Amino acid sequence: MLWERWVHVAALAGITTLLRANVGDIVRAGAQDLALDMLDECARIAAHNGFAPRPEALERTRATLTGVGSTLTASMLRDIERGARTEGEHVIGDLLRRGRWFTADTVLLPVAFAQMQAHEARCAREAAETAQSRLRVA
Numbered sequence: 001m002l003w004e005r006w007v008h009v010a011a012l013a014g015i016t017t018l019l020r021a022n023v024g025d026i027v028r029a030g031a032q033d034l035a036l037d038m039l040d041e042c043a044r045i046a047a048h049n050g051f052a053p054r055p056e057a058l059e060r061t062r063a064t065l066t067g068v069g070s071t072l073t074a075s076m077l078r079d080i081e082r083g084a085r086t087e088g089e090h091v092i093g094d095l096l097r098r099g100r101w102f103t104a105d106t107v108l109l110p111v112a113f114a115q116m117q118a119h120e121a122r123c124a125r126e127a128a129e130t131a132q133s134r135l136r137v138a
Contacts (some may be wrong), residue, residue: 089116
């Protein structure tokens with residue numbers, strides 16, 4: 001069940017942060033297939049690690065990722081929108097490391113992770129610049 005939850009959270013976080021939109025907006029944009037591809041990538045990694053999600057768990061996540069009018073987003077997207085650090089390393093990065101042998105079949109998850117890492121780098125740079133600026137003023 002923990003892997004099923006991980007797959008759910010990683011797929012939701014991956015697609016909402018990558019597209020910077022809630023589920024309903026992703027569906028309205030016609031990108032629900034990308035959301036389902038993200039889910040498939042996450043599920044394949046779980047399965048390769050011996051924890052294939054049950055069909056009913058996958059169906060629940062599919063329904064979550066394709067909800068017409070849904071305002072659901074991952075907390076990681078909300079973190080990015082407010083300029084805060086994310087859990088991308090723990091949720092997406094760790095999953096990717098466990099699926100590193102899927103490089104040919106796993107294309108969306110690495111892009112979502114790279115986007116999160118770029119955000120983290122920006123946060124670190126801006127924090128350093130702010131600290132440096134405060135030192136100059138003091």
